[in-house]
Each structure stands twice: as C-alpha cells, then as structure tokens.
Amino acid sequence: MKVAIITGASAGLGREFLKALPGTFPDIEECWLIARRKEKLLEAAKDVPCQCRILPLDLTADESYEKLEEALAEHQPDVKLLVNNSGCGYLGNVGEGSLSRQTQMVELNLKGLTAVTHLVIPYMQKGAHIINISSIASFCPNSRMTVYSATKSYVTAFTFGIGEELKEKGVTATAVCPGPMDTDFIQLGGIKGHSKTFEKLPYCDPAKVAKGALAAAKKGRSVYTPTAFYKLYRFIAKAAPTKLMMKAAKT
Numbered sequence: 597m598k599v600a601i602i603t604g605a606s607a608g609l610g611r612e613f614l615k616a617l618p619g620t621f622p623d624i625e626e627c628w629l630i631a632r633r634k635e636k637l638l639e640a641a642k643d644v645p646c647q648c649r650i651l652p653l654d655l656t657a658d659e660s661y662e663k664l665e666e667a668l669a670e671h672q673p674d675v676k677l678l679v680n681n682s683g684c685g686y687l688g689n690v691g692e693g694s695l696s697r698q699t700q701m702v703e704l705n706l707k708g709l710t711a712v713t714h715l716v717i718p719y720m721q722k723g724a725h726i727i728n729i730s731s732i733a734s735f736c737p738n739s740r741m742t743v744y745s746a747t748k749s750y751v752t753a754f755t756f757g758i759g760e761e762l763k764e765k766g767v768t769a770t771a772v773c774p775g776p777m778d779t780d781f782i783q784l785g786g787i788k789g790h791s792k793t794f795e796k797l798p799y800c801d802p803a804k805v806a807k808g809a810l811a812a813a814k815k816g817r818s819v820y821t822p823t824a825f826y827k828l829y830r831f832i833a834k835a836a837p838t839k840l841m842m843k844a845a846k847t
C-alpha cells in the first residue's frame with residue numbers, strides 16, 4: 597500500500613497538503629493523518645479521494661511515538677511521502693511569560709519532527725520524499741520569537757542532513773520555508789495585533805505553498821522558499837552580517 601503520512605493534517609497548511617496531494621502524487625493509496633484533534637482529522641479526511649487512517653496523537657508525548665511505531669510495524673506501509681508539518685510558534689521573549697510555551701515549541705517542532713522522521717524512514721524506499729515544514733524564521737534569528745526561529749533553523753539543518761544521509765537510499769528531503777500564512781498559527785501564537793513586522797510582511801497563500809512544496813519534493817529539491825520576495829530575503833540573509841539582519845528581522 598502506497599502511503600502518505602502528514603502531521604498537522606487537522607488545520608491550516610496541513611489541510612492544504614491533503615487537497616493538493618492527488619494533483620502531484622496521484623499514486624498514493626492511503627493517507628495517515630496525524631494531529632491531536634480527532635474530529636478535525638475526520639473532517640480533513642473528506643478532502644482526499646483515497647482512504648485515510650486517523651492517528652490522533654500529541655507529537656510532544658513519548659507514548660505517541662510508541663503508538664506510531666506500533667502502527668507502522670502492524671501495517672508495514674510503503675511510505676512514498678512524509679510531510680512533517682505539525683508546528684507551533686509563540687511570540688514572547690525568553691524569560692518572560694509561561695515556560696510551557698517556550699518548551700512546547702522545542703517539544704513539537706524539534707523533538708516531534710525528529711521522532712516521526714526517525715520512525716518512518718525505515719518504511720521508505722527509493723523514490724520516496726520527505727517534506728519538513730520550516731519557515732523564513734530559519735534564515736536568521738528573530739528576536740521575540742527566538743525559540744521558534746531556533747527550532748526552524750534546526751528543521752532546515754536537519755533536512756539538509758537527512759537529505760545527505762538518504763542519498764544512497766534514493767529518498768529526498770525538502771525543507772519548506774514559507775513566510776507568514778493566515779492560519780490558526782497567527783492567533784494561537786499571540787502574534788495577531790502584537791507584531792508590527794507580521795503586519796507589514798506579505799502573506800503566503802497556504803494552498804500555493806502546499807502545491808509548490810509537493811512539486812519541489814518531487815523534483816528532489818533540498819529547499820523550497822515560496823514567492824520571489826522571500827527567495828530574495830533568503831539570499832540577503834545568507835549574504836549579510838547576522839547582527840544587521842537581526843535588526844531587520846525583529847518580530
């Protein structure tokens with residue numbers, strides 16, 4: 597059974613991946629949908645024409661990794677596509693506000709993504725693809741979202757690393773680096789109305805991001821940054837001194 601596994605499939609960009617999937621990967625026979633909210637996953641399953649397996653898992657919890665490991669061992673899927681999309685980002689300085697918000701970003705964006713990738717790779721064969729959702733926040737440290745941007749730097753670096761490790765196996769890894777998108781993320785992260793930068797930046801369309809990311813993965817590209825504006829930003833962030841960039845990139 598040719599399977600696609602998508603985390604964070606219950607909302608936002610994850611749901612757009614589901615809608616775009618048949619256009620780019622028409623051979624997928626089953627989708628495994630992962631997130632915490634079962635009802636939202638069941639709703640999302642209606643977006644894809646193939647059968648879906650609903651896995652309501654909290655990807656910050658160790659027992660979720662055990663459950664995923666068991667499901668993989670039981671069903672022995674031929675995973676053609678893994679989309680690590682679950683993620684969260686909270687506005688606020690380190691040392692202020694709640695500790696759980698800061699550690700949640702590390703637990704989900706970093707530990708959860710690493711765990712899922714580690715467990716799924718053994719079920720991927722030549723020609724399979726991994727998409728990791730990073731962010732433009734990975735290009736340079738963003739103060740007031742320091743932990744978030746550090747976790748996304750990890751996601752991008754991790755993607756390059758596994759891409760190299762998996763070359764021999766014939767599996768590709770693509771880091772996707774969108775700018776802001778009008779999803780629940782903005783509200784949940786306490787960003788709306790509290791960041792002048794987010795108000796000024798051009799927003800990316802999640803449907804276009806998902807479509808572009810799937811096409812980039814199919815081509816085996818190691819990084820995909822949507823829109824000319826953010827491609828230019830990535831180029832400048834690479835070339836300019838970090839301290840200078842950080843002034844411009846303050847959230």
Ligand SMILES: NC(=O)c1ccc[n+]([C@@H]2O[C@H](COP(=O)([O-])OP(=O)(O)OC[C@H]3O[C@@H](n4cnc5c(N)ncnc54)[C@H](OP(=O)(O)O)[C@@H]3O)[C@@H](O)[C@H]2O)c1
Nearest residue numbers: 604606607608609631632633655682683776777779780781
């Ligand atoms: N929106 C932006 O401005 C923006 C910009 C750049 C990158 N990104 C990245 O894009 C990705 C998707 O975010 P989005 O914008 O679509 O936000 P979203 O609408 O808030 O979606 C986040 C998804 O992650 C899932 N999730 C949250 N906590 C989870 C947990 N503990 N375990 C498992 N799943 C969990 C959510 O499902 P449940 O709540 O049901 O668990 C939801 O499906 C994230 O990695 C984010 O960092 C977003």
